[in-house]
Structure formats: structure tokens, C-alpha cells
Amino acid sequence: MEYRVSPRINDFAVKLANVNGTGSASANGLIMQAIFRMGIPVSGKNLFPSNIQGLPTWYEIRVNGDGHVSRALDYDLMVAMNAQTYDRDLKEVRSGGYVLYDSSWPLDDHLLREDIHLIGVPLARMCIESFAEPRERTLMKNIAYAGAMVALLEIDMAIVEALIKESFSRKPALLASNTRALRLGYDYAKEHFACPLPFRLSPMNANADKILIDGNTAIALGCLYAGVTVAAWYPITPATSVMDGFKNLCEKYRKDPETGENNYIILQAEDELAAIGMVIGAMWNGARAFTSTAGPGISLMNELLGLAYYAEIPVVVVDVQRVGPSTGMPTRTQQSDLLECAYASHGDTKHILLLPGNPAECFDFAVKSFDLADRFQTPVFIVSDLDIGMNDWVVPKLDWDDSYRPDRGRVLTHDEIEALPQFHRFLGENGTQIAPRTLPGVHPKGAYFTRGSGHNKFGLYTEIPDEYQEVMDRLLLKHRAAASAVPPALIEERRNAEFGVITVGGCDAAVREAVENLAANGIFADFMRIRAFPFGREVEQFIADHEFCFVVEQNRDSQLKSMLILETAAPKEKLQSVLVYGGFPLSARTVVDEITRQLTRVPQPVSIRKGK
Amino acid sequence: MPSIAKPAVLHPSAQRNELGLTLRDYEGSMSTLCAGCGHDSVTAAIVRALWELSVEPHKLAKMSGIGCSSKTPAYFVTGAHGFNSAHGRMPPIATGANAANRELLYIGVSGDGDSLSIGLGHLCHAIRRNVRMVYIIENNGVYGLTKGQFSASADVGTKSKKGEANRMAPIDPIQLGLSLGATFLARGFSGDKEQLVPILKAAVAHRGFAIIDVVSPCVTFNDHTGSTKSYLYTRQHRIRATETDYVPPATEILTEISPRGETAVTLHDGSVVRFSAVPADYNPSDRLAVAKFLQENAADGRIVTGLLYVDEATPNIHEMNNTPAKALTSVPWSKLCPGAEMLNALQEEFR
Numbered sequence: 001m002e003y004r005v006s007p008r009i010n011d012f013a014v015k016l017a018n019v020n021g022t023g024s025a026s027a028n029g030l031i032m033q034a035i036f037r038m039g040i041p042v043s044g045k046n047l048f049p050s051n052i053q054g055l056p057t058w059y060e061i062r063v064n065g066d067g068h069v070s071r072a073l074d075y076d077l078m079v080a081m082n083a084q085t086y087d088r089d090l091k092e093v094r095s096g097g098y099v100l101y102d103s104s105w106p107l108d109d110h111l112l113r114e115d116i117h118l119i120g121v122p123l124a125r126m127c128i129e130s131f132a133e134p135r136e137r138t139l140m141k142n143i144a145y146a147g148a149m150v151a152l153l154e155i156d157m158a159i160v161e162a163l164i165k166e167s168f169s170r171k172p173a174l175l176a177s178n179t180r181a182l183r184l185g186y187d188y189a190k191e192h193f194a195c196p197l198p199f200r201l202s203p204m205n206a207n208a209d210k211i212l213i214d215g216n217t218a219i220a221l222g223c224l225y226a227g228v229t230v231a232a233w234y235p236i237t238p239a240t241s242v243m244d245g246f247k248n249l250c251e252k253y254r255k256d257p258e259t260g261e262n263n264y265i266i267l268q269a270e271d272e273l274a275a276i277g278m279v280i281g282a283m284w285n286g287a288r289a290f291t292s293t294a295g296p297g298i299s300l301m302n303e304l305l306g307l308a309y310y311a312e313i314p315v316v317v318v319d320v321q322r323v324g325p326s327t328g329m330p331t332r333t334q335q336s337d338l339l340e341c342a343y344a345s346h347g348d349t350k351h352i353l354l355l356p357g358n359p360a361e362c363f364d365f366a367v368k369s370f371d372l373a374d375r376f377q378t379p380v381f382i383v384s385d386l387d388i389g390m391n392d393w394v395v396p397k398l399d400w401d402d403s404y405r406p407d408r409g410r411v412l413t414h415d416e417i418e419a420l421p422q423f424h425r426f427l428g429e430n431g432t433q434i435a436p437r438t439l440p441g442v443h444p445k446g447a448y449f450t451r452g453s454g455h456n457k458f459g460l461y462t463e464i465p466d467e468y469q470e471v472m473d474r475l476l477l478k479h480r481a482a483a484s485a486v487p488p489a490l491i492e493e494r495r496n497a498e499f500g501v502i503t504v505g506g507c508d509a510a511v512r513e514a515v516e517n518l519a520a521n522g523i524f525a526d527f528m529r530i531r532a533f534p535f536g537r538e539v540e541q542f543i544a545d546h547e548f549c550f551v552v553e554q555n556r557d558s559q560l561k562s563m564l565i566l567e568t569a570a571p572k573e574k575l576q577s578v579l580v581y582g583g584f585p586l587s588a589r590t591v592v593d594e595i596t597r598q599l600t601r602v603p604q605p606v607s608i609r610k611g612k
Numbered sequence: 613m614p615s616i617a618k619p620a621v622l623h624p625s626a627q628r629n630e631l632g633l634t635l636r637d638y639e640g641s642m643s644t645l646c647a648g649c650g651h652d653s654v655t656a657a658i659v660r661a662l663w664e665l666s667v668e669p670h671k672l673a674k675m676s677g678i679g680c681s682s683k684t685p686a687y688f689v690t691g692a693h694g695f696n697s698a699h700g701r702m703p704p705i706a707t708g709a710n711a712a713n714r715e716l717l718y719i720g721v722s723g724d725g726d727s728l729s730i731g732l733g734h735l736c737h738a739i740r741r742n743v744r745m746v747y748i749i750e751n752n753g754v755y756g757l758t759k760g761q762f763s764a765s766a767d768v769g770t771k772s773k774k775g776e777a778n779r780m781a782p783i784d785p786i787q788l789g790l791s792l793g794a795t796f797l798a799r800g801f802s803g804d805k806e807q808l809v810p811i812l813k814a815a816v817a818h819r820g821f822a823i824i825d826v827v828s829p830c831v832t833f834n835d836h837t838g839s840t841k842s843y844l845y846t847r848q849h850r851i852r853a854t855e856t857d858y859v860p861p862a863t864e865i866l867t868e869i870s871p872r873g874e875t876a877v878t879l880h881d882g883s884v885v886r887f888s889a890v891p892a893d894y895n896p897s898d899r900l901a902v903a904k905f906l907q908e909n910a911a912d913g914r915i916v917t918g919l920l921y922v923d924e925a926t927p928n929i930h931e932m933n934n935t936p937a938k939a940l941t942s943v944p945w946s947k948l949c950p951g952a953e954m955l956n957a958l959q960e961e962f963r
């Protein structure tokens with residue numbers, strides 16, 4: 001029997017199995033970027049270990065002319081470069097698919113499958129023959145398999161060579177060896193195999209106004225453009241590249257051309273408690289400041305987040321979520337900090353969350369977060385995740401409106417303070433729930449005593465129940481008022497929809513695709529992606545408008561669903577969870593399977609049927 | 613400061629400083645600490661020093677953590693901004709505040725629990741960053757506010773009110789500071805305002821992080837016989853190792869130089885700290901020698917007070933980070949936002 005995959009153009013998935021620390025990342029990125037430059041919708045997902053060298057690591061590339069680029073689970077081509085994981089990697093190839101492996105050594109018989117095609121390229125041997133240095137031999141194997149892929153998938157060779165030139169424009173020796181290695185693989189594939197494979201690329205024009213960017217870099221850019229001058233952080237995966245990116249940008253764009261001085265300061269704090277403390281101090285003084293961290297860091301910041309909330313000090317926290325309680329899986333993705341961020345700290349606290357679904361939103365929301373923090377004088381979290389933050393996504397080119405000016409909220413000027421008979425810090429202004437603040441050093445009459453201890457609306461210490469509650473009640477109203485200022489949920493409706501599907505963050509692409517695939521099977525659903533907390537009215541309305549809704553999220557305990565139940569009038573019975581929390585980016589197939597299973601298995605929520 | 617209400621009418625003879633302000637203008641709300649608490653005397657010394665220095669009240673930021681000591685910023689300079697933060701976390705908050713606006717004067721008030729236990733890590737790193745601020749530790753060997761548990765500065769053998777002896781070695785912020793590269797280290801005693809005021813003034817003028825460890829007895833939980841942080845014990849065991857004057861910038865030095873071997877350190881703003889008396893061969897810029905001097909005295913059971921170490925050469929946080937001389941909060945928008953054209957151009961990198 002002949003096993004064949006169907007011939008396809010711009011619609012396939014490749015998985016590359018590598019060993020961490022051997023230089024495969026640049027080869028994989030090269031392929032991804034070349035496909036992007038061919039104008040074809042593409043995604044690249046890095047599934048890497050928490051390790052510097054030696055452990056298995058994978059990279060997945062999905063190409064889809066229709067723009068569906070969430071993680072695919074059906075691999076047409078496996079580039080198997082890690083003998084340790086041959087076993088599992090070869091099992092993952094779809095029937096009729098292909099395996100590109102290093103044929104310098106024979107494959108063990110037990111690995112063979114009659115329904116897949118082997119493409120053996122003697123990468124190690126060719127590189128040993130062509131390169132002298134041991135390190136170079138290892139590195140060039142990666143470029144050589146990239147060369148073979150160029151031939152097999154019909155990647156535009158001119159584009160690949162141009163990319164290599166751009167990377168090594170100042171290192172002629174490396175340019176020469178990379179070009180040579182690329183050709184080695186390419187020529188070998190052309191000579192020994194039928195190129196291209198049945199699935200292949202063909203140039204499109206889908207990326208003219210697009211860029212390829214990761215969410216962490218986009219957040220860093222947003223912080224630069226929002227006018228951040230103080231940043232404080234403690235290194236943690238997967239948030240580290242936010243601050244690395246911010247530093248790079250500051251070195252380029254914030255060195256004063258006249259004086260050579262730095263119009264910024266980045267403080268690598270001793271821990272996350274200090275990092276958030278520094279941000280609080282800086283924003284108390286009127287700077288725009290932020291910190292970037294992941295779940296463990298948020299845990300540590302809890303006490304001071306309560307201080308910022310209660311003392312009404314603006315703060316911006318970037319949380320790039322990773323997996324699990326404790327150390328968990330630092331290099332894997334999840335959405336398990338939603339509750340932690342929404343209600344961070346002891347006592348009665350509620351925070352504003354911005355929940356980007358892709359790097360373009362990371363940029364926009366980063367800028368927005370400062371306006372919201374300043375306006376509402378409260379902590380604002382940008383809750384991203386590892387998938388958005390560390391993988392390159394194809395998104396529309398970022399836009400900037402030069403007329404933008406920071407919304408600093410109600411900060412009293414020298415003259416405004418002067419005109420006041422007396423300044424009281426915590427008096428809400430004309431029913432807005434926002435109490436004008438003063439900055440230190442501006443005017444003698446603006447001085448007040450900031451404290452996290454019980455205070456009344458005049459800013460004075462209190463232990464009197466009514467006085468305490470009065471301030472706390474205003475804070476709650478202030479939080480509610482933010483619901484109309486945050487980005488609204490994105491809703492996509494469909495004719496004949498029978499139920500709703502609600503999701504958040506980086507699940508966006510997979511859930512949208514799933515909803516389309518369900519529709520193709522005659523199951524129609526409306527789609528809503530929540531983009532902020534407090535929830536806008538549209539969120540409650542969406543749930544009210546549907547008989548029931550699925551809530552798709554990447555955590556074990558249905559955190560988004562819990563928040564919807566807590567914070568809207570939605571009855572609990574109306575919401576059904578689809579939970580995927582193993583640490584890899586979500587795939588549409590998982591969502592379709594799970595929704596279908598729940599639809600067929602569970603008779604639709606009994607209580608609702610009864611109610612109607 | 614005494615816990616009695618002040619007369620509403622100023623005495624007409626109240627002296628005025630360069631800003632035309634009286635001492636009263638540097639006071640704060642009435643203290644709620646126990647009568648006789650050492651911390652109130654430290655407050656009085658701060659009031660005096662700031663008044664004498666003619667510090668503009670609203671250009672002062674009073675920072676603190678949590679504890680009886682950390683409450684005291686409410687009791688001086690009502691016209692200044694205050695930030696009574698969270699237990700142990702004042703150093704990073706002050707660091708961030710200073711990073712954003714270096715043009716204010718920062719005075720931090722902390723306790724030995726606040727600084728040497730829960731906030732010890734932060735203190736160490738604020739020292740390393742050489743954040744320009746005055747950092748006062750009102751050191752009473754106990755946690756006053758939580759009713760008298762031993763703190764990390766309790767000496768070996770010191771006894772709690774109930775008679776329990778501490779067995780763990782104390783953390784001495786001065787020794788700690790010396791080992792971490794601190795640039796200004798002094799120890800005072802709340803019962804000696806005359807010594808403390810010039811030290812405070814020198815600390816204000818210092819270019820970096822100025823630590824003043826002030827033995828400040830807790831009358832309620834640690835002033836009994838058997839305590840090594842009581843008034844009596846401190847008076848009996850304290851030596852005024854160095855005598856200092858603070859001489860403001862551009863002031864002619866007229867006083868006679870003491871025969872006890874003097875030296876002077878010129879501070880960043882041109883003011884001078886004159887060591888009018890120091891022990892033989894004492895060099896307040898020699899880190900190793902100062903450490904040795906302190907250790908020898910500690911071994912002999914003496915509490916060394918005075919301005920002990922000054923390093924005016926090490927760059928502070930802003931100098932290390934090459935920031936402008938003006939506050940970062942005053943950098944104009946045009947210099948902060950690279951604009952649409954630049955965003956367009958820089959995205960070529962993402963193609």
C-alpha cells in the first residue's frame with residue numbers, strides 16, 4: 001500500500017526536533033523568516049526546555065494560506081535532529097508524512113514505520129568533510145538541514161541567502177560558511193530526492209503590512225513609546241526578554257543626543273519585592289515606570305501591590321505567564337495567573353488587567369496600561385504569556401499617532417494646588433471616584449502623608465469603621481468605572497450560532513480556527529475574546545445572549561470562568577470549561593475535539609433547559 | 613518630641629532660618645509613641661538639623677517602613693511629603709523615588725526589625741546602589757510595635773523583659789555597611805542630640821547612601837536591667853569615638869583645631885565635615901582600619917558612636933547610571949517618545 005499525504009500548497013506543518021544549545025534556533029528562525037518574507041501566513045512555536053544545553057527542544061512551523069497559524073498537531077514533515085527523541089518524534093508524523101534525519105548513522109530498525117517516508121541526509125558527514133572546527137561542524141549541520149528544507153519545500157533560495165547576508169554582513173567568514181552549508185543541504189536534497197514534496201510553498205502577498213515580532217519585544221516598545229523612564233526587574237523566564245528588549249531600545253533611542261546622558265534608568269533589583277517597590281516609588285514621584293515578571297514574581301509582589309492599590313499609586317506590572325505553582329515549568333506556557341493578578345494581595349483588592357492576544361496588542365496595551373494606571377491611580381497588569389511573549393508572531397505593522405500624549409490622570413499642577421484652600425488626598429472629584437493627587441516637590445500645600453495604614457478621605461490615619469469603608473467603597477467604584485475605559489472584548493458572531501465560545505489571550509488563534517472548523521461541521525458558535533478586567537458590559541451581555549458558553553483557557557482551575565461567575569450576573573450553569581494546561585500553545589484540534597466531546601456527551605445544561 | 617499639646621501661639625522670639633522658618637515649621641503632628649521613647653528624641657534631632665540646614669519642607673521626602681520608628685516621619689516636617697510604606701520595603705521604594713526625581717532630599721527612618729530582619733536584603737542593595745539618601749535606623753534591639761520580641765541587633769546575652777537571653781550574634785549595620793562598600797556610616801545615641809545633629813547635617817550633604825544607626829531605647833520593652841540597649845547601659849558603655857562639626861559650603865573655618873588629631877572631609881556640595889577629635893591614627897576614609905577599630909571596641913563591650921566612615925568618591929546611583937543632573941521626571945516628552953516615523957523605520961528589523 002502507498003501512503004501519501006494530499007498535495008497541498010501553503011498548508012502544512014513542520015516540526016523540528018533538536019538538542020538545546022546546538023545552534024538550531026537560528027536555522028529554524030531562518031526558515032520561518034524566509035517563509036514570512038515569501039508573503040505567506042506562518043507561525044513558529046518554540047517548545048524548549050528549562051535548560052541551557054543538552055536537553056531536547058522542538059520548533060514547530062505552521063504554514064497556512066488562510067491565515068490559521070495556531071499550533072498544528074499533524075506534522076507533515078519531521079526534521080529529526082535529536083537521536084534521543086527519535087522514538088517519540090517519529091511517532092508524531094502523520095501517516096504519509098516525511099522524516100528528514102541525519103543519515104550519517106543508520107536509523108534503528110524499530111523506529112521504522114511503513115507509512116512514513118524517510119529523507120536521509122548525511123549532515124554530519126558532509127559537515128565534517130567541509131568544515132574544520134568542531135563547533136563549526138555542529139553549527140553548520142543546522143544550516144545544512146535548512147538548505148535541504150529549502151529544496152524540499154520550495155523556499156525561495158534568494159530570500160534565504162539574503163537573510164544570511166543580513167545576519168553576517170560584518171562577519172565574512174561566517175557568511176561564507178553559512179552559505180556553503182546551506183548549499184550542501186540544498187544540493188544533496190535536489191540530487192537525491194524528488195523536490196519539492198507534495199506539500200510545498202508558493203509565494204503570496206499576505207505580509208506586505210505585517211511584521212514578525214514577539215510579544216515581549218512589543219511590550220518593551222510600548223513602554224518606550226509610553227514614556228517610561230524607570231524600570232525595575234528581577235530576571236525570570238519568560239519575562240526576561242521584556243527588559244532585555246527595553247534596555248536595547250533605550251540604548252538606541254533614549255541616549256540624549258546633546259549630552260550623551262541616559263534619559264532612563266533600569267534597575268536590576270535584588271528580588272521582585274524590591275522591583276515592585278521601586279516602581280511604586282518612581283510612580284509616586286510622577287515617573288512612568290514598570291516591572292516585568294512571571295507568576296513567581298507576582299507571588300512575591302503581593303504585599304506591595306496591596307499598598308499601591310490602597311495608597312492609590314499607579315503601577316504597571318507586566319506578567320508573562322508560565323506554567324504552574326512553585327517553579328513549575330518555566331519555559332512552558334499557561335494562563336494560570338489570572339486570579340492571582342486580578343485580586344493580588346491580602347484584603348479587599350481588585351486590579352485592572354489587560355489581556356493581549358498577540359504581540360500587536362502587547363504594544364497597544366503596554367501604552368494603554370500607563371494611561372489607565374495614571375488615570376485610575378492603581379496597579380495595572382499586562383497579563384501576557386510565554387507563547388505570545390517569546391514566539392515570533394506575524395502581526396500588522398505597529399502604528400503610532402504622533403498626537404498621542406500621556407494621560408497622566410488628575411495630577412494637580414503647581415497653580416491648581418496654589419488655588420486650593422487645602423489639599424486632601426483621597427477626596428473623589430465630582431463623582432468620578434478619582435481623587436486628584438499631587439507630586440512631591442511641586443508645591444508646599446500639596447504635601448501629604450502616603451500610607452498603607454487605614455486612612456480616611458482626607459488622608460489622615462483612621463480606625464473608624466465608617467471612615468475606613470468610605471474610602472474602600474470609592475476604590476471599588478473606581479475599579480468598576482475602569483470597565484468602560486479598558487479594551488472591550490472582541491466578539492465575532494455567526495449566523496445560527498447555538499452557543500458561545502469565550503476565550504482569552506494567546507488562545508485567540510486556536511479558538512477562532514476551532515470555531516471555523518466547527519462551523520464547517522455544521523456546529524455554529526459565536527466567539528468572544530476577553531481583553532481586560534474589569535469586564536465591560538458586553539461580556540455579561542454576550543453570556544446573557546447565549547444559552548450556554550464554553551470558556552476555553554489554559555489553566556486547571558477555570559480561572560477565567562471563575563472570574564466571570566464572580567464578576568458578572570452569569571449563572572454558573574451556563575459556563576462550561578475547556579481546559580488545556582500541559583504547557584504547550586493551544587491547537588485548534590484540541591478545542592474542536594473537546595467541544596465536540598462535551599456537546600455529544602453532556603446533554604445541554606439541565607438547569608438552563610429547565611429554566612427556559 | 614514630647615507628647616504634650618503645643619501652644620497655638622508662637623513665641624515671638626522664635627528664631628528663623630535662612631528661609632524665614634522657625635523650628636516649629638519643621639515639626640510634625642503630635643507623637644503617639646510611648647513617653648520617653650528614644651525615637652522621639654531622634655525626631656527632635658532631625659527637626660533641628662533640617663531647620664538649621666534650611667531645607668525647603670516640600671522638597672523633602674520622608675520615607676519609612678513599618679514599626680514604631682517608621683511612624684516617626686509623621687512627627688517631623690508636616691510640610692514634606694511622607695511615605696510610610698510596608699515593613700522592610702522602604703529601601704526599594706526610596707530607590708525608585710530617587711531614581712525618578714533626584715532633586716528631592718530623601719530621609720528614610722527605619723527600625724532594627726525593619727532594616728536588619730525583614731528588609732535586610734533591601735538595605736544591603738540600597739547600600740550597593742549608593743542611593744543618595746539619609747537612612748536612619750532607630751535601633752532598640754527589639755520589635756517595639758509587635759511588643760518586644762528580640763530583633764536581629766540584640767546582643768548576645770542581652771535579656772528580654774521576661775528574662776530570656778538572646779544567644780544569636782547581632783547584626784551590626786555599621787560593620788555590615790563597611791563590608792558592602794557603604795559610603796557614609798555613623799552611629800548615634802538618641803540621648804545625645806548634640807552629637808547627632810551635625811552627623812545628620814553631614815548625612816544630608818553626602819553624595820550617596822548615608823547610614824546613621826541610632827541607639828534609641830525602647831522604654832516599654834527594652835529598658836530594663838539586663839538589656840544592652842537600655843538608656844543606662846548605653847550611657848555606661850558608649851564612647852564618643854569621633855567628634856565632628858558640619859561646616860556648610862563656603863563658610864570660613866574659624867574654630868580652633870583640637871589637639872586630639874583632626875582631619876576633614878570635603879563633601880560633594882563643598883561643605884566640610886571636620887573631625888575635631890578622633891582617636892590616634894583614626895582615618896575615617898580607611899575602611900579596613902575603621903572595621904578593626906569597631907571590632908576591637910565591640911569585643912571590649914564598648915558602643916562606638918560618632919561619624920565613623922566617609923567615602924565621598926564612590927559614584928551614586930545616578931552617576932553609575934549616567935542619568936541627567938535634573939530629575940528624570942522633568943525630561944520633556946519630545947525626548948522620551950521616538951515618534952511615528954522612527955517606529956516605522958525600526959520595524960524594518962522585524963521584516
Ligand SMILES: Cc1ncc(C[n+]2csc(CCOP(=O)(O)OP(=O)(O)O)c2C)c(N)n1
Pocket residue numbers: 678679680681682699722723724725726727750752754755756757758763
Ligand atoms: C509583612 C509584615 N510582617 C509583620 C509585620 C508586623 N510588624 C510590624 S512592626 C514590626 C517590627 C518593628 O520592629 P522595628 O523595625 O525594630 O521597629 P520598632 O517598633 O522597634 O521601632 C513587625 C514585625 C508587618 N507589619 N508586616
Ligand code: SF4
Pocket residue numbers: 644645646648649650651680681752756757829830831832833
Ligand atoms: S513600644 Fe518601644 S519603640 Fe514603640 S513607642 Fe513604645 S517605647 Fe518606643
Ligand SMILES: [Mg+2]
Pocket residue numbers: 679723724725750751752753754755756763
Ligand atoms: Mg526596633
